[in-house]
Amino acid sequence: MDRIPILRMGKFLLVTIQIDLYDRLATNLETDLVYMVNKTGAKGVLIDISALSIVDSFMGRILGNIGSMARIMDAETVVVGMQPAVAITLVELGLELKGVHTALNVEKGMELLRNKIKDLDYEEEDEIEANEDSTE
Amino acid sequence: MRIVLNKDTMKIEKEQDVVPFRNRVKEYAVKIGMSVVNQTKLITAASELVRNMLKYANGGITVIEVISEGRNSGIRLTFVDKGPGIKDIALAMKDGFSTGKSLGLGLPGAKRLVNEFEIKSSVGEGTTVSIIKWKNG
């Protein structure tokens, strides 16, 4: 297997990482996800890492890259299910997962994404109103 | 006194060697009953060091040892490469220093994750890093 399946669920893309990743698999995931966000216009990406027993700086960087690139394409990324030992280790290692949100589990992650998108909808509405004001 | 109870070596030549190496370290850590948090710290540190070895020295040799001292037991990992060596070790150990356009977290982060950390390097000859994680510690 050299690709991780990406599921589409409405406005979201879902990825479940089921094994400790080889580097190439992780790099492929990064490219595939960015491509999929672009192709589907997804507003959110949810990555379930509950099966990962290790997140080192390489994997951390991949997750961060996915978050930053998705954001450029107007999508939010949430990483869910991080094992407590992994979270403790990441802090001590000194790695911040910049550009991604984190949530306890898939349900919480979906909720977070939905809220983020709702906020965005409001902001867009505000902008339209503001524009209307200025043309008056 | 430190006694070596078991010694295993593994060659690291390519990226695909990283995961099997991590799995081997985990086997030993589980065998001595190391807690999950300590296992995770040890394996993460090991992963950083083995990546450095691949990235900067084109690979090398790793030694996995089960050691004991009094009632405590632990895992000692040694990473030996014949790469270019490190000119300024103090600088390389600083958070954020990288010649590889990376985060510069590997060495200082690995040090924070283990109980003992030793690095020796000479330019043109290579680098040896040795770490110990105790089961209770």
Ligand SMILES: Nc1ncnc2c1ncn2[C@@H]1O[C@H](COP(=O)(O)OP(=O)(O)OP(=O)(O)O)[C@@H](O)[C@H]1O
């Ligand atoms: N085995 C090695 N041989 C030669 N140079 C090394 C070796 N390991 C580390 N270095 C040097 O030390 C620097 C710091 O290493 P460190 O692992 O802390 O950061 P990095 O590898 O640059 O970034 P990161 O690990 O965060 O991706 C490296 O940039 C490199 O110059």
Ligand SMILES: [Mg+2]
């Ligand atoms: Mg490194």
